[in-house]
Amino acid sequence: MKLQKGTEPSAALHGKWYDDACGTAFGLEVLGERWSMLVVRELMLGSRRFSDLRASLPGISAKVLTERLEGLERAGVLVRRQLPPPGKVQVYELTEWGLLAEPAIQELGRWAARSPRHDPTLPLSPVSLMLSLRTMVDREKAAAVQMNVGFEIGDDHFLAEIGGGNIEVRRAPTTGAELRFRAPAAPLLAGLIYGKVPADALPWLEIEGGEELRGRFLDIFQLPPKVGS
Amino acid sequence: MKLQKGTEPSAALHGKWYDDACGTAFGLEVLGERWSMLVVRELMLGSRRFSDLRASLPGISAKVLTERLEGLERAGVLVRRQLPPPGKVQVYELTEWGLLAEPAIQELGRWAARSPRHDPTLPLSPVSLMLSLRTMVDREKAAAVQMNVGFEIGDDHFLAEIGGGNIEVRRAPTTGAELRFRAPAAPLLAGLIYGKVPADALPWLEIEGGEELRGRFLDIFQLPPKVGS
DNA sequence: CAGAATCCCATTCGATACTG
DNA sequence: CAGTATCGAATGGGATTCTG
Secondary structure, three states: OOOOOOOOOOOOOOOOOOOOOOHHHHHHHHHOOOOHHHHHHHHOOOOEOHHHHHHHOOOOOHHHHHHHHHHHHHHOOEEEEEOOOOOOOEEEEEOHHHHOOHHHHHHHHHHHOOOOOOOOOOOOOHHHHHHHHHHHEOHHHHOOOOEEEEEEEOOEEEEEEEEOOEEEEEEOOOOOOOEEEEEOOHHHHHHHHOOOOOHHHOOOOEEEOOHHHHHHHHHOEOOOOOOOO | OOOOOOOOOOOOOOOOOOOOOOHHHHHHHHHOOOOHHHHHHHHOOOOEOHHHHHHHOOOOOHHHHHHHHHHHHHHOOEEEEEOOOOOOOEEEEEOHHHHOOHHHHHHHHHHHOOOOOOOOOOOOOHHHHHHHHHHHEOHHHHOOOOEEEEEEEOOEEEEEEEEOOEEEEEEOOOOOOOEEEEEOOHHHHHHHHOOOOOHHHOOOOEEEOOHHHHHHHHHOEOOOOOOOO
16 A cells, blocks of 8 residues: 555545536536446445345446445545345445435436437336335326336336336335236336337236236336437 | 548447346436536526527536537537527527426435535536526425525526415516526525525625515525535 | 556646647 | 647556556
């Protein structure tokens, strides 16, 4: 550990990228480095291990992930926690403030999805898809719906509770859900929900629950309209 | 102009930073490079020239600004326009889609402003301050207010129309405003509005309009509560 | 598996100088 | 004014290796 100044990665506490009182500029100091916002996205539905994050972020290297986690911890967005024994593994978890970033992340996604250039067929992480439900739900239509829906995507299990025009999603066993989807990977499900690919064209997808229920569920989601041009 | 591959700035149409169908990831491909989102912020209240942008973004270099403008144009966020003679200067202007980014930029700012580490005393551009009015307005309180407020910050003139719980801001002469603020720079006004610095402690600030009117105006803005920790 | 430490090249940045 | 051109310095990030 040398003591030269300037040795530290600016990722550290950058704080001096922009010299600007604007909240957006400060937000960018915290979440504006490459990958940072996507790391936060992956933590949005609960704590994750280093290797979980790596697996969900195709292309990120161990070095960069380490640096981003350090930066985000220093900024107060997440904390590193040692799970109690047995297990005793280390996980990363959003702070209260970190959790509050969801609307900002959502708005950016909603805006970007309106571009004709957005390619929804790329790979997609399970968390990404689950969060998108909250972004893309049509709250008017959802107001008339009340149901619990389970999702088993690979080894990740989520429960979505729809009611009162709102939708909550959390990691939980899918037992007790009236409708349950099981798929090996998220893009498959995305095809069903957003691509409106018929279920029988997706052989690797298992669905438990009535046809009518499924229809009512699928009906409340839609991508935002593409902008002109 | 050599024809080597890889010579092009990845800023170009990067499109391959993240390989991720998530809308947020695509949003980051477009606005996630350093400075990009702040350039868009500066254009949010109308077209600006190259030198205007440089002046509003302390620290950006001509090179980087050129690169960002190219990237944003290619992505469809802004267009370059030749103003009709006389004048015949070149300006940059958001597209319909670019204009729609306001909520995303706002949400990031609103979130960041909740950090105890946010320093609101740094420099601030006029546009930044004007946009913050839309972000920080308390719509409940504003519902009872109906007025036009003018701002003259250096050479930038804005008119804010408050009514129906909403606030619109645009570049316009301040004639006809019931209340008018004039200041050499934005931070001064920010101190008055958000810092609740008393007006008589700000000698470089001119205010035209009744004391009571001014009080009702200032009352509808406040920074979001800081988060615990 | 969860990182820390090294190595090293490609990219990016900012400053300065230059141009139509 | 609106950029280009160039250059040295800083940074970024992939690959690899090492450790507990």
